[in-house]
Amino acid sequence: MTLKSYVLMCALAFSAVLSANPLALPEYTREVKLTFATPEAAKEAKLTLLPLPAGKHFAFSTRWDDSNPKHARMAELLAKHGFKGTFFLVARDDKFYDETLPLLTRKGHSVGNHTLNHPNLATLIPNEVSRQILQNRAEYEARTNQPVNAFVLPYCAYKNGSDSLSPLRIGEALYRSGELGSPEYFPNLEEEYGLPAGSWSVSSLFSIDDRHPSAERFDSEIEKRLKSMKPGDYFHATLGLHTWQDDKGFETLDGIFAKYANRPDWWYCNENEYNAYRYAAQHTRIEKRVEGNRAIFLLAGPTPAALGSDTPLWAAVTPATADGKTRVRLPHTLAMPEKIDLVVTNGSDLVKPKKFPAVAVSLQMNLEEERVTLTLANQGKLPLTNVTVAFRLPLLITTDERVPRKSAELIAPGSTVTYSVNFTEQRKTALYQCGRLFAAAEVDFELDEKPQRLWVATTDELPQFAEAVPRDTALALGPLPPESFTPELLAAASNPQESLSNWEPLKAGEWNLPYLVQIPKKEKEQVAVALTFRAEAAIDGWKLHVGSRDVLGVYLNGSRIEVKSLPERIKALKGLNRLVVLYKANGGPHMISVSKGSNPNLPVEFVQQ
Structure with a gap:
């Protein structure tokens, strides 16, 4: 998508406000009272939510990935010039949590979600995708006492070869986790993730070389974005990605930020603020009543806690108010959470959170009875009021609502409530x-x-059994020097009648998808992978899925074949067939599968010989 198309997309997103609240976030109402010169003006008055705060046309934020102690220096530099950063973190050690993390939530900065362990999500089974995202969000909210609504992909990766369902699994995990947006290189993520219209925020991400930042490149990237805008357009741009700069690099950034600071039409925001503002602006409904020359607007929209930020909305008002205002600030009337805590419970025993000792809770996920149950006991002297519960469940489970919700106006002292959600399957x-x-x-x-x-959490584990899939049946020869592999050897090995007695089972990657084999790593060497599969009859039209990365040759049933597309149409023999692929031994998961249709996650029957 061109920058011009990106700007047009942003403009269209606000030309028709989407008021349906597609994520069903908890809502509240607030009143805005405006006085006009005459009763007639009050009757004609309209309040239109603005896509950015008043007078702002260019939202600018910064993204910094991984849990790097140098984030602290970046946070200080950004704040010096009035810029803000969102630091997208993975799990780290206590030293980072104690010394660096507190500096990343001050002076307007925020923390974002980058998964627990930085895996390539496109290679993982669905339940692990969900765990990596949801657990990291809950843990960092509890560590910082700040909501997290922004997420970025490890390795900027959400696709995996011909697996068209990989982005949808990631999107479903993000929907269930409660994230609202991400600054990425891909402007159509909402659609590719399969998310409801208006539920996912994007930004135009750019980098200027993480190790040796270039002021000229920054100028060029900003100029391209500004030139693509027409009067009345708005834009959201994000600088990233890593704090790998040396002293000279930070000095260059200092000059860049000084040059671009204090621009009156720029909104210097963090990603959490932008995501919250955008969602609220699109999904806040407005009603009006008139009392004399006063118009009273009733705003119904998501709570600031649900949005992840209490950033005020702005609106245009027509005609002008009695005191000449044409723009009005609309602050939230509810506060953000004062504290956030996380407890992990197992079984029915109630656990007291450290930050809320007057409360005792448990969460049980019963897979046999197909039900999840939250028990909440108020053991203190004060009531719990305005209680809302969002059940965020692994992808194994489906329910009537993608995120089941419960609520109660009051839980009295000494009382215990139980909320249950039944699985649909x-x-x-x-x-x-x-x-x-x-x-x-x-x-x-x-x-x-x-x-x-x-956050009340519970854990479980379903073992990964060996299956008749590539991940669990692959054999390997090597890693060995390149001269060990000749075309004749590989062609012979791909004959299903040939013995592979000197080949070894290839270790399966933990929680990898069924079509991924884990290639060992050894510099300047190669490894051959053999897979045997069965066909009930001779078939012309099965699909071969072999990614091109590190592939040096593909052999099937005694002959070398050329893989020109993904997936590649192949002929299978009746009975056993054998596929041999030669790889550079560069490590990591690699796609290799044969399927009847286009989905590599539904392979034909593989056997280990």
């Missing part, structure tokens, strides 16, 4: 019936009229 395919499970109830409530949040 468990996905029974092998793809979903394995992995580490992480389920959580996101509980928002008020205690002594102060908003709070408590």
Whole structure:
């Protein structure tokens, strides 16, 4: 997508406000009272939410990935010039949490979600995708006492060869986790993730060389974006990605930020603020009543806690108010959570969170009875009020709502409430019936009229059994020096009648998808992978899925074949067939599968010989 198309897309997104609240976030109402010169003017008055704060046409934010201690230096430099950063973090050690993390949530900065361990999500089974995203969000919210609504992909990767369902699995995990947007290189992620219209925020991401930043390149990237805008357009751009700069690099950034600071039509925001503003502006509904020369507007929209930021909305008002205003600021009237905590429970025993000792909770996920149950006991002296619960469940489970929600106006002292959600089904395919499970109830409530949040989680694990799939049946020869592999050897090995007695089973990658084999790593060497599969009859039209990365040759049933497309149409013999692929031994998961249709996750029957 061109920059011009990106600007047009942004403009269209606000030309028709989407008021349906597609994520069903908890809502509240607030009144805005405006006085006009005459009763007639009050009757004609309209309030139109603005896509950016008043006077701003260019939203600018910065993205910094991974849990790098140098983030602290970047945070200080950004704040010096009035810029803000969102630091997208993975799990790290106590030293980072104690010394660096507190510096990343001050002076307007925020923390974002970059998964627990930085895996390529496109290579993982669905339950692990869900766990990597949801658990990281809950843990960092509890560590920082700040909501997290922004997410970025490890390796900027969400596709995997011909697996067209990979982006949809990631999108479903993001929907269930409660994230609202991401600054990425891909402008159509909402559609590719399969998310509802208006639910996912994007930004125009650019980099100027993480190790040796270039002021000229920054100028060029900004100029391209500004030139693509017409009067009335707005834009969101994000600088990234890593804090790998040396002293000279930080000096260059210092000069860049000084040059671009204090621009009156720029909104210097972090990603959480932008995501919250955008969602609220698109999904806040407005009604009006008139009392004399006063128009009273009733705004119904998501709570700031649900949005992840209390950034005020702005609106255009026509005609002008009695005191001449044509733009009005619309602050939230609810506060953000004062504290956020996380407890992991197993079984029915109630656990007291450290930050909320007057509350005791448990979360049970019963796969046999197909039900998840939250128990919440108020053991304190004050009531819990305005309680909302969002059940965020692993992808194994389906329910009537993608994110089931419960609520209560009050839980009195000494009382215990139980909320249960029944599964509509468990996905029974092998793809979903394995992995580490992480389920959580996101509980928002008020205690002594102060908003709070408590994550109540539970874990389980379904073992990864060996299956008749490439991941679990692959054999390997090597890694060995390149001269060890001749075309004659590889062609012979691909004959299904040939013995592979000197080949070894290839170790399966933990929680990898069924069509991925884990290639060992050894510099300047190669490895051959053999897979044997069965056909009930001779078939012309099965699909071969072999990614091009590190592939040096592909052999099938005694002959070398050329893979020109993905997937490649092949002929299978009746009985056993054998595929041999030669790789550079560069390590990592690689796609290799044969399927009847286009989905590599539904392979034909593979056997280990």
